[in-house]
Each structure stands twice: as C-alpha cells, then as structure tokens.
Amino acid sequence: MNVNRNNILFFLLLIFNSCIFDFDPPSKDYENLMVVEALLHNGEEAFVVKLSRSIPIDTAGLIPETGALVSISDNTGDMHNLTEYSPGKYYSSPDFRGHSGRMYQLHIQTTQGRRYESDTVLLRETPPIDSVYFKYEERVTAESLDKIPGLQFYLTTHDPQNSTWYYRWEFEETWEFKSLYNSLQIWNDGLIEDRVEQVYRCWKRNSSTNVLVSSSKNLAKDIISEFPVLYVSNSTDRLGVKYSILVKQYALNEISYNYWKEQENINENLGTLFDPQPYVIKGNIYNPEDVNEIVLGFFDASSIQEERIFIKKGEYPFFKTINNYAHCTDTIVSYNQIRSLLGEGYMLVGEVSAQTSSVRYLLSYESCIDCTLYGTNIEPDFWE
C-alpha cells in the first residue's frame, strides 16, 4: 500500500503554473559525522566496509576515514580483520566468507581511538528473482512534464517459504552504442594506418543511486509483483543498439527495511505539498562510549540474488531515440587537405573509394567517430 502524494503536486504544477526553482543551499551548522557503509553477503567477492566523514552541504567530494581498525565477528566466535586497500575502503581477505544464518557484528576503531560497533545482524538468505521484464510506456519524467516514450523495467519475485517480506534491489545498466562513422584508419603524422583498436562500438554503464525497497508485509503471500525498477526513456542513448540490466536482490529485515525506507522518504521523496518533517535517520551503528554520537549508515547482511536481461533494438515497439550525432557533418578531401582540417577538430574516418583516380578521404568530427569519448570500447565479459 503506497500512497503517492506527489500526484497532487504534479496536478498543481500543470494547472496553476506552480513553479520549482533550483536552490543552492548555503551550509549551516555543519556536523562532521562518521559514515559507515557495509553490506555483508555470502558471495565470492570480498566483503567491503567503506568509512567516510560527512561534509558541509555546499561542498563535494568524499573524505575517507583512513587508518581505522575494522573487524567482523560472528556468533560462533569467529573474528576477522579487514584491510584498508584504498583510502577508507576496508576489504576482507579471500578466505573470509559470510554464512547465511549466522549473526554478525561489525567493530571499528578509528585512529583517534573512537570505537564503534553495530547491532548484531542475521545474514539472511535471499530468494531468487522470478523475472525482470519491461513494458513500453509513456511517462512523465523529472526532465519533462510532457509524456515521453520509453521502457519501464519491472521486477517480480516471491518467497515460497513466506519468510522474507522485505526486499531491496540495486541495478547496473550496461548498454552498447555506436559512433556515427566506423573509422578503420588513423592519421599517424602523415601516414594513414589501419586502426588497431576499434572506436565504433562502445559500452556505458550506470549503477542505481536511488533506494529501491519494497515490502509484501501487508499481503497474504510473500510476493512482490511488478515492482518498478527503472524507467528508461528515449531521452537517453541507452536504447539505440543493445541494452542490459542486472538487478541484485537483497533480503532485509524490518529494521533495515525501515532504515532504507526512511532514506527514501527523507532524501528522495520530498517536494510534495505534504512533506514529512525531515529528521535524523538512525542506523544500527553506535559509539558504545557515547550513545548520543550520531553515526550515519547501516550494517546490512544478506545473500545476493541476481538477474540479468538483454534487449536489442527491435525487441520493443519502435520509437525514436535521441540522436547524439545531429551536429555531425563530414567532408571528403584529398590527402593534402587532411592536415589543415585536423587542426580544425576533424578526424580521419578512412579512405573512400571513388571513381576518380586519386584517393579521397572522409573526415568528420572526433565526437562522431570516437565512441571512447563517452564510454569504453572494451566489451564486457557478460555481453552476448
């Protein structure tokens, strides 16, 4: 049961010409606080604890908390120390694995001698995702109040044991895109050489940033039906060639669900006419010597279930996607003209065969040829 209060605001925006303006907030009464991010799982990847400090709201950049002693203990008496491989990031060693069903507790001691510990948390087993799928929809997005076409990705899952009830998801999108010109040759200071590395096919990736949680608590069965994961509109280049989304599913308990839900309410859902009062979101990490010290963040423990799908152009109703190459022009010139055009921002696409006897060359802008300007030309290993 989700009551969307934002509707009323949308309505007003459309009817009464209500306006939303950008606001650059000045910093007031800055509080420098410890931030802990830790998700223990039972997979092969290392368990990572990220420690940082909060910053004034008018600044940017992560301030890592370095040099801390971080360890994890479980209810069988095992204790494992983590190692800081990059500033503020503490990794478990390869021999450490989380076990579902065990209770874990995180321990931190900073270089200033401040000690923190988490509540003990059960590493929960996560049921597999039933399916990730999409539907063609036209929706209003944050960028535009007019409806634009796109694909809405949904997720359905359930727990046959009826014991999970609380879920969280993260996703990673990867999509292939192509340059306007497939350049096979390069200009090497007067010499025309074949390209070694292609710059025509590239990939971009993006991870979820918003909180994705849902609960089946008020349903008769532990089912999450058609949970909206992401809307990909035609205002991006994602759907031009081939697109893939990987969804990771985590099981939560009621406390961690509430934590994430509060994060969503306080940090993502404000701006309605009926906003809640923002407040301190309390996590499960404390300074046992000073219970009033606020520690931001949460220690979660859950196994991970993943589901990846691919979509090729043509597998969904046709709609026009954004054209990033509208600015592109090209020119066909003789060898002698190449050098001067290169100085004007042009790049060599390659030789063009022509009826005339002399070899001619096609040139265009770099932004129309080199896809590595926007992404990577290394094909991901999962790419089909």
Added chain:
Amino acid sequence: MITRLFLIANIFLSSLIVVAQPEDLIISGDYDQISFRDFVLDVEQKIPVRFMYHQQMVDSIFVTGSFEKTDINEVLDVIFKNTNCSYLNTGYDIIITDNISIQTELPPNFFARSGSNVISSENLIFDFEKQIEEETNRINTKENTVIKIGSASESSDIEKASIAGYIKNAKDGEPIIGALVYIENPQIGVATDQFGYYSIAIPKGKWELKLKSMGFKDTRRQIILQSDGKLDIEMEEDIIPLKEVVIESESDINISGVQLGLNKLDIQALKKVPPILGEVDVLRIALTLPGVQSVGEAANGFHVRGGSADQNLVLFYEAPIYNPTHFFGFFSSFNPDVIKSVDLYKGSIPAHYGGRISSVLDVQAKEGNNKKFSGSGGISPVTARLTLEGPILEDKASFIAGFRSTYSDWILKQLPNADLKNSSASFYDIFGKVSFDLNENNSIYAGGYFSKDGFSFNSDTLYGYTNTSASIQWKHIYNNKIYSVLSGVYSGYSYNISNDKNEVNAFNLDYSLDNFIAKMDFSYFPTNRHKVDFGMSSILYGIQPGDLTPKGEEALIRPEILEEEQGIESAVYIGDLFDITPSFSLYFGFRYSIYNNLGPKTVRIYSENAPLDDDNVVDIEEYGNFDNIQTYHGPEFRFSARYDLGSNSSLKLGFNRMRQYIHMLSNTTSISPTDIWILSSKYIEPQIGDQISLGYFKNFNNNAIESSVEIYYKNIENLLDFKNGALLLMNENIETEIIKGEGRSYGAEFLVKKKTGKLNGWMSYTYSRALIKAESEFSGESINNGEYFPASYDKPHNVNVLTNYKFSRRISISGYLAYSTGRPITYPVAKYYYGNSARLHYSDRNQFRIPDYFRLDLSINLEGNHKIKKLNHSSWTFSVYNVTGRNNVYSIYFVSQGGKVNGYKLSVFANPIPTITYNFKF
C-alpha cells in the same frame, strides 16, 4: 396635511364619539394565538369591512377566542381589552387607532422619570394634549407610532418589565444577529443573539427603543411599557452601499462588549475580499485576520494564536466539520451564498463552546427568505453555484438550499495534456435548511450539509472524502426571561483511498468518523445586567481508524480492519455576563467536561517506566461494548472583564481554559489527505489549553474608526508529537509512536479598522511566536533535545491590509496585501555519501526559515444597476491573485537524484492568477 387632520379627527372621534353600530356585522370564528393581521384577513373575508391600521400598533396583539355570531364590535372590544388600541367602526371601515387618548389611567410611575411626583389632572390633560399633537405629527411612520406593551392591569409594584422578541430583516425575514436594542437615559441595551432574539428589561413607562445594526438603517420604536410583553421589529436594509462596511463588529461593540479576540465577519464583508480563483472563501478570509496563520498558500488548515490545526472547532450550522476544505485545502467547503456570518473566537471563548483548545470558527447559515421566493448564484472558473430560498408558509416557515459544484472534470478533459485528461478533480457541496415558527414561543430549525471530494491524477491513486452533517433544533421560549434550545446534531467525516494500478497490490482504504451530539442550551435574562447561559451537552464519537481491503480478485492485500474507537464527551456549563456598572462588566463562565473512552477495545498494558513499544507489552486487556476504559474530566474556566476608560475606549482582560478529547494525527508540515482524527484513550491524554489575554480598544470619529491592541500568552499541555519516522496510517498501537509535547505561544495584535465611507477596510500587524517542546523521558525520542523549537506555523511578523474603495454605487475596487515572515523549515547540516548517492543529514527541527511571504491581490466589482424592481441583480468581479507575480516560496527541499543532492524551491502560485466571476440574485 389632510391626512394628518383626518388622523387627528380619528383619534378624537374614537374616544369621544358614540359609534354607530350597524346590525349586520356579525362574525363567527375560532382563533388561537393568531396575529392580529391574520385575524383581519379572516374577518375581511367574512364581512364587508375594511380595517385600517398600522402594523406597529398591533405588533404585539394576538387574538385568542371563540366567537359565535358575535358582533364585530364585541369581538374587537375583547381583543383590545388591555391593549393600547381602540377603534372606530364606520360601518365600512374599521380604523384602529393607537390610543393614548383613551387612556384614563396612566401606568404608575409614568412621570417618575421626569421627576414629577405629583400627578394632577391638569398636568395630565396638558401632557395628554401635547402628546397627541406630537404623536400625530409623526404618526405616519412606524418609528413614531406608540406601541403599548403589556397591560396596565397586570402592572404591579415592580418597576421594571421586560420586552422580548425577534429583530428581523424587513426584506426577507432573516433574523439579525447582534443587533443592538437599547434605550438612552439611563443607557440600557442588549444585543440580539444567534436567533435574532433579544430580551431587555427596562423601567415601565414611555420609552424610545432604539435599534442599530450594521448594514441596516437605524430605527426606533415608541413604546409604553406596562408589563412584560413581546415586540418583534423589522429593520430595513441600508440600501445606500456607500455606507457598507467591510469587516464588522457591531459599532462600538468592540468597546462595550466583554469579549476579547473575537472577529465577526458577515457575508457582505466576505464578498469584498478579493477572491482566489473566483471563490469567496471563508477559511482564506479567516487567514487575513490577526492571529491566524497557515503553513503555506496551498496548506490545509489554519492555526490560531499558535495552536495546531486540529485545535480549531469549525462549526457549520451547529455541526463540527472535520475537513472543511475542498481539494486538499485549496477551497473552503462552505458555499458563500448560504452563509450568514462567521465568528472567530480566538481569545475569550464563551462557556457554551468546548472541545477544542485554540479557537472556534462558527459559520452560521442563513435562514430562508420567509417573504418571497428568491435565489442567488454565480459562476467562477472553478465552480458554479445556485441557492434558492423562499417561504413555505409566509412569515412562518422558510427554506434555503444551496448547491455548489466544480466543473473542473470537464475542463480537464479539454486540456491537451494527456495526464490531465486522465485526471479528475471533482467536488460539490449541498446545504439545506428549513425554519418553522410554530407559534410565538416555539420554533423548529432543521438542516443538512454534505460535501464530497474526489481526485485522481493520471488514473493512479484515487482519493475521496466527504463531510456529512444534519442538525435539528427546537427553540422554546418559556417567558421573556428564559428560553432554551434543544439540539440534535449528527456530523460525519470519511475518506477513502484506493489504487488498482497493480492487480496484486490493489487496495482500498477507508476511514470514518461519526459523532452524535445532543445538547440543551438555556439563555436566561434575569435582569439587564445579567445574561446567563447554561446547559449541557453530550457527544458520542465513533471512529473507524482504518479499514484496508484488497481491491479486485487478484489482489493479495491482507484485509486489515483496525479496532473502532468509541468515546463520550459530556459537559455542563454556566456563564454569566454581568454588567456591574455601565462601564464595568464581567463574564464568568464555568464548564465541566468529562470524557469516557469506551470499549469494545483491546488495550495493551506496558511495563512501567519503560517506553511504550512492542517489546514492553506486559498484558492485554479486553473491554466489551461501552465498557469504560479511561475517564478524563476537568473544569474549564472562562473569564473576561471589561472596564471603560472614557466613552470611547476600554480595557479588557480574559482568561480561558479549554480541554480537547479528539486529536488529529499528522506528522507532515501541513495537513495531508491521509491524516486522521483519533480519540483520547488510555495513553493519549486530553489536550489542555490556557490562554490569558489583555486588550485595549479605542474608537475614533464617532466609532467610524476602531483600533485595538491585544496581547496574549497561551500554554498548551499534552500536545501530540510523533517519533521520527512514525507510521500513523493503519497503526493499531498509535501510542507507541507518540511523544507528549507542550506548546507555548504569545503575541501582540494591532488592528485599525475604518468601517464606513467611500474608503474602508482595515490593517493589522501581528507579532507572535508559537513554540513547541516534545520531550520524552526515554533517550533518543525527544525532538530537538527536548528544547522549545518554533512550530511550522511560527511566523513572527505578519501584516495584513484590506481596503475597499467605492467609486460609485456600482463600481468598487478592493485590495488585499499580506506580508509575513517565512515559516521555519528543517535544514540539512551535513552531506554524506551512502548507497551510491550523496545524501543529507538533518538535525534539529525548524531551525531555518524560508524567504518572507508577500502577496497583493486586487479585484474590481461591477454591480448591475440598482433598480429595486429589476428582476435579476447581477455583478461581475474581476480579480487578480498575486498581482506582482512574486514567487512566494512554499517549501525548500532537497532531493537525491542520480547520485547528487539537488536543492529546490517550490512556489504554488508563481504567477498572477486573473479570474472573472459572475454573480446573480433574483
């Protein structure tokens, strides 16, 4: 001149000439307390005579008796026995005269007032003749007709007698509330009550009884008071609009009344305020009054002198209305055409009101025109409305019915935007009322009200809510000194949210609140110096706090029905307004209220000295239907005093205690569509508000300009606040989310008002603070470390200016200007990266303010011509809301989007909004 002579002749003839008695004027009939006028109509049908008289002469004459073939003269002798009147029967015309001349005996003490103790026959005759001449000179007008009240035979040694009756509008019979009825030398006066009823005790003898009321011509009646009697008086509307008044309290009432913090608005005044989107809106106009705040432009609810929104008792025709708005607070749900007046009590609240601790907004409904059928209505960009009224029985019974509806659904369908096409926003309200005057001592009033809202955006969630009420009242006058009103009232509020977008999660959520009120109110006028109100009331509340059901066959939503809440709030009260001397009066009121929280209910028992949460439940108690779970009771003292400092100024002091047993749960800054009302229970104690206020009132220019300064201090106990992140919807154990709060507010309100003239209006400046403290004995639950913090509606500086200028009788312009300090918001103190996104950390509540608020509205009113006989009177109003187009900030908020934090300012009305409204009357 000829008329005058004729009348003089009549008077003499009636006393001196032996009247011829034609044989054939014989009538039969049974009469039971019918007015003389009805009697005349009857007689004129039966026999060929014509009566000639002035209505004023016979106002107080009622005919009772059974006549069988009786000579008309005998009948008239019976009727006029013990009255002032005599008659002359010419055989064709029966001329009724007001007879001073025939008096052979004057009431005792008639001349006592002039200081003459010796009554000689010479004096008598001299006086007598002089009077005849005087009276005759003026006898053509109602105002100078002498009316004899009571009868000399009943006269006793008691020097005073009382007159009581109704003051009504001559045009449509609508009772006039707050009209002043008074005599001079000695100055004795009373004001009419909500029924237009007055009772005044004055020394016996001849008096000029004067009447005054805003919007009506001053009038007077010449009376000779012999013993207790009745006198209904009709007042003519003041049709000279140049004298119309904007916001009124009755002239010099602000000086002479004992009340503090009372604002009276009549509907004529309301219509002068520039409307928003063409709607004359009672609640928005209340916001223009000093001491009344809102969280923001689009915010539901209002805050009076630092109280929260649920602490206002909004009464519409006696019934409490729990959500008095349409469209989530944009418009008030009262049709302006059926409203007679609006009283806002924010300072001293009379003892007969109870149940909310901050204010009473009493919206009084009009009574139907009991003289002729008429109607009014209008069309604005948002709504169309029509009100009809008229007599059911002339002068006896009338009805009024008003309907208002938006046609926004139709407009939405015309818009090009697909989302709006798929949206709906509809509301309507209906009000109807009938009034019956059964006889002079008994009247029955009955009315009903229904308002309904529905909203959905892009076919997503559907919201709907309704207010329903029905009232019936019986007013019985025992004698001139005491009457009672017995009322039965039902009031209900319900809302519904449903969503069927996703088959599995489709749900339907219902909330409903019902209350049944029975009360008996007495008004007693033992002497002019005391006006006593006493009575009792009982309210039965029933609340269904949440009923969640799956919608459709596929839905898996687990049905959940929260236990109903039940309670009874009862009270007895007495209040006495005592004029100790003409310049010093006191109001002392005492109300004792008792509340019982009743079963059926399952009540958790928590371990002592531990937070009320799920882990500390030690026992569960079951209560059966109507079992008493918890009782709260306590006295509520109401006191105010007035002392005149010279004739044009006064000083007033007031103290108030109020108790409140029903509370609204809201943890949003403004009232949201999912907020609900709950009852006091074992763990939710009644809210208690104490207010002390002091005021200085001064009038200038013959009461044309009023000014006042009021200061107040208010303390609120048991305010409800909530733990961070509290879930209030569908929460069976709401006590686990509550923190007990305290409120403290204080302020000074300055008001200058010019009531008459081409340029009229008022301006006010208010300085006020509203602070809240929410402290828990358990760590981590306190808000702002248990220290006082500003409430969301704490806006210290507030200026309101409302002006109206009449260019001519047909064209007027109005302007409204509002300024206030920006409201406090909770502001982030740090940013951090978590979960692949920058996020904000908020700390203490309400420590930062949004920019100040400023708005200017203008409107031009064009009236049709004022020919009285014109069939249809119409007017056009052109108004512009927010003329300067200032982007007043409703809220500042931050959202994590795409890994970054973005800050935004939201303005609800960022542009000037022009509208045209057409109103008509027929």
